[in-house]
Amino acid sequence: MTDETLPSRSAGRARSRRGVLLFLRDVLVVVVIALLVAFLIKTFVVRSFYIPSGSMENTLQINDKILVNELQPSVFGLSRGDVVVFRDPGSWLPPSPPVVRNPLAQATDTALTFVGLSASDSDDHLVKRIIGLPGDHVVCCDTAGRITVNGTPIVEPYIQIPPGQKDAATLTFDVTVPSGRLWVMGDNRYNSQDSSRNQALPGHGFVPLDHVVGRAVVISWPVGRWSWLDDYPEAFRDVKENRQ
Template sequence: MTDETLPTRSDRVAGGARGRRSGLLFARDVLVVVVIALLVAFLVKTFVVRSFYIPSGSMENTLQINDKILVNELQPSVFPLSRGDVVVFRDPGGWLPKSPPVARNPLAQAADTALTFVGLSASDSDDHLVKRLIGLPGDHVVCCDASGRITVNGTAIVEPYIVLPPGQKNAATLAFDVTVPKGRIWVMGDNRYDSQDSSRNQALPGHGFVPLDHVVGRAAVISWPVGRWTWLTDYPEVFRGVEEKKE
C-alpha cells in the first residue's frame, strides 16, 4: 500500500530546485542591499560627512593627537563658514613635509582603502591640515597689539582656546598685518607656538592664505575616543564685536 502523504522523487527534485532559487534570490537581495549601503556611504562621505584623524598637536588642547573628527562637508560648499570654525583643508602647498611611504601588507592596504571609500577611515589625513578660521575674505587681521592679542578689523579678540608657552603673551609666533583676499581665509592653530598655520607660511607663494576651494569642511564633532566625544564650537562670543568688512 502506498502512503500518498510521502513526497515522490519528482516532488523532492522540485522542492530542491525551489530551495536553490530561494537561496539565489536571497543572495541577490543581500548583494543589492550591500551595494546600496556602500553607495549611500560613499555619497555621504563625498558630499556630507567625512572622518579624519588628528596626527599632530597643533590644535591642542581642543584636539588631541589620534582624535578622530567628523567633518561637515556642506560648509563651505552649501553653507558659509564663520570666524572661529575649526576647518579641515588640503595643504595649500609647502605647509607640510613630504610624508614617508608607509609599508603595509596587501590585506591591510585593501581594508584601509575600502574603509576610506565609505568614510570610516581617513588614509589621506596626513595630506590635510586642521586649524581655526580667524579671518574671512576681506578681513584685516593683525598681530599683535600691545597686549599680545590678534585684532580683526580693528577689534582685539580674546581667545580662550589657545595654548601659549610659559612667559609668552603674543598670540602668534610671527607678526603679520594682512587683508584676506577674496576666495581665501586666514587660519591658525590653537597650539600657537607648535602649528604650521597662516602666520608661519607667509613667505610661501600663497602668503599664508588658504583657498576656499581647498577647504574640505568644518570639523563638527570629536567622534573618537568615546571619552572625548564632544561638539566643536566656533566661540561666537570671541568674534561678536568684530565688524564685517567687504572683500
C-alpha cells in the same frame, strides 16, 4: 518509495536552491545600496579625518577622529572661529613618508576610506581655526599680545601658549585677507604650521576657499572625547565687518 516521490524531492531541492539564491541576491543588493549611500554621504555630506599632530591642542588631540561637514563652505558659509579641514595650499607640510602595510590591511583601509569611515589622506590635509575671512584686516599683536581683526582685539579662550609667553602668535603679521581666501591658525599657537608661519611662501599664508574640505563639527573618536567643536562666537562678537 515510489517513483512519483523522486520528482517531488527534486523539485523541493530546486526550490530550496532558488530561495537561497534569491536571499543572497537580496543581501548583495542591500550591501551595494548601503555602500553607494555611504560613498555619496562621504563625497557630498560628511567625511572622517584623524588628527596626526598636536597643532590644535588642547581642542584636538593626536589620533582624535573628527567628522567634517562638507556642506560648508560649498552650500553654507563659514564663520570666524570655525575649525576647518583643508588641502595643503602648497609646502605647508613636509612630504609624507611611504606607509608599508600588508595587503589585507591596505585593502581594509581602502574600503573604509571609500565609504568615509577612514581617512588615508589625513596626512595631506591640515586642520586649523579660521581667524580672518575675506576682506578682514588681521594683525598680530597689540600691546597685550592679542590678535586684532578689523581693529578689534579678540580674546581667544581656546589657544594654548607656553608659560612666560603673551603673544597669540610666534610671528608678527599685518594682512588683509584677499577675496576667496582665509587666514587660519592652530590653537596650539607655538606648535602650528598655520597662516602666520607660511607668510614667506607664494600663497603668503592664505588658504584658498576651494581647498577647504569642510567644517569640523564633532570629535567622533575616542568615545571618551566625543563632543561638538565650538566655534567660540563670543570671541569675535565685537568684530566689525570688512568683507570683500
